[in-house]
Amino acid sequence: MSYNLLKGKRGLIFGALNEKSIAWKTAVKAYEEGATFVLSNTPVSLRLGNVRDLADQCNTVVIPADATKVEDLEAVVEQGTEHLGGKFDFVLHSIGMSPNVRKGRTYDDLDYNYLLQTIDISAVSFHKVLQVCRKMDAINDWGSVVALSYVAAQRTLYGYNDMADAKAMLESIARSFGYIYGREKKIRINTISQSPTMTTAGGGIMGFENLLDFTERMSPLGNATAEECADYIVTLFSDLTRKVTMQNLYHDGGYSSMGMSLKAMQIYNEGLEYRDVKQIE
Numbered sequence: 134m135s136y137n138l139l140k141g142k143r144g145l146i147f148g149a150l151n152e153k154s155i156a157w158k159t160a161v162k163a164y165e166e167g168a169t170f171v172l173s174n175t176p177v178s179l180r181l182g183n184v185r186d187l188a189d190q191c192n193t194v195v196i197p198a199d200a201t202k203v204e205d206l207e208a209v210v211e212q213g214t215e216h217l218g219g220k221f222d223f224v225l226h227s228i229g230m231s232p233n234v235r236k237g238r239t240y241d242d243l244d245y246n247y248l249l250q251t252i253d254i255s256a257v258s259f260h261k262v263l264q265v266c267r268k269m270d271a272i273n274d275w276g277s278v279v280a281l282s283y284v285a286a287q288r289t290l291y292g293y294n295d296m297a298d299a300k301a302m303l304e305s306i307a308r309s310f311g312y313i314y315g316r317e318k319k320i321r322i323n324t325i326s327q328s329p330t331m332t333t334a335g336g337g338i339m340g341f342e343n344l345l346d347f348t349e350r351m352s353p354l355g356n357a358t359a360e361e362c363a364d365y366i367v368t369l370f371s372d373l374t375r376k377v378t379m380q381n382l383y384h385d386g387g388y389s390s391m392g393m394s395l396k397a398m399q400i401y402n403e404g405l406e407y408r409d410v411k412q413i414e
């Protein structure tokens with residue numbers, strides 16, 4: 134069901150690779166809610182994924198860019214605002230990648246060149262997007278910028294590796310830039326801390342299937358899906374959340390407030406009667 138929440142709004146969406154991507158789901162929802170936007174992703178991902186199909190579906194274009202390259206971002210902003218006929222009202226940064234994770238390097242055996250790439254792609258690129266947009270005055274007053282984070286920024290989760298450091302920095306950038314952009318242009322900047330989600334990036338994390346099962350058991354509302362995340366992002370792009378800024382917003386079915394749940398405890402209590410487990414609860 135559509136509420137026309139984004140009617141008349143223009144946007145820029147980074148990170149749609151395929152149908153599973155959080156950015157893909159967000160683009161579909163934003164289109165349904167009346168927004169116009171341009172899509173961007175790396176030239177390689179344009180070959181590997183099918184983002185051009187998404188562009189056709191949403192009646193828009195894809196502008197190739199490596200988000201770690203300032204000159205690429207400047208071109209996206211210039212071409213994007215020109216294509217849309219005005220400044221952006223919302224920007225989605227849905228970008229993450231760790232070469233250490235990809236190459237199976239553990240946290241106590243990091244390759245430091247890879248670490249710098251992880252930080253550049255997954256965190257500093259967010260600063261670059263914001264700085265380029267601000268210098269080019271590309272976002273309208275009361276605009277909204279969202280990036281995707283994960284609870285590993287606050288708590289240690291086995292296997293998340295150097296992405297945890299990148300997410301901590303990403304959330305810090307949202308606060309630091311949120312102050313500047315907020316005071317100057319009333320532009321809000323938030324991160325959403327999303328449940329583990331079976332996407333290309335998510336599936337690359339060590340032991341991901343087990344992690345999904347664990348967080349499902351631990352979350353009273355269950356894991357949040359990519360589609361549900363897209364719904365939440367749309368509300369943050371809408372005028373209904375104009376005073377929400379500099380926040381890291383958990384979208385995880387309650388996981389981040391849990392310590393232990395009955396469903397997770399049951400795994401350790403096989404052989405016990407349910408009433409015994411009830412007592413433990």
Ligand SMILES: NC(=O)c1ccc[n+]([C@@H]2O[C@H](COP(=O)([O-])OP(=O)(O)OC[C@H]3O[C@@H](n4cnc5c(N)ncnc54)[C@H](O)[C@@H]3O)[C@@H](O)[C@H]2O)c1
Pocket residue numbers: 147148149150151153154155156174175178198199200201226227228229230254281282283326327328329330331332333334335336
């Ligand atoms: N899937 C999960 O479990 C999960 C949970 C919490 C947060 N997140 C975050 O959500 C965001 C989106 O990931 P996803 O799960 O939709 O996976 P995804 O693999 O579909 O999206 C990741 C995107 O990052 C893009 N990207 C990589 N390097 C880039 C670069 N240099 N420039 C521009 N784009 C680049 C990829 O092309 C891809 O489109 C990421 O920030 C991820 O860390 C994911």
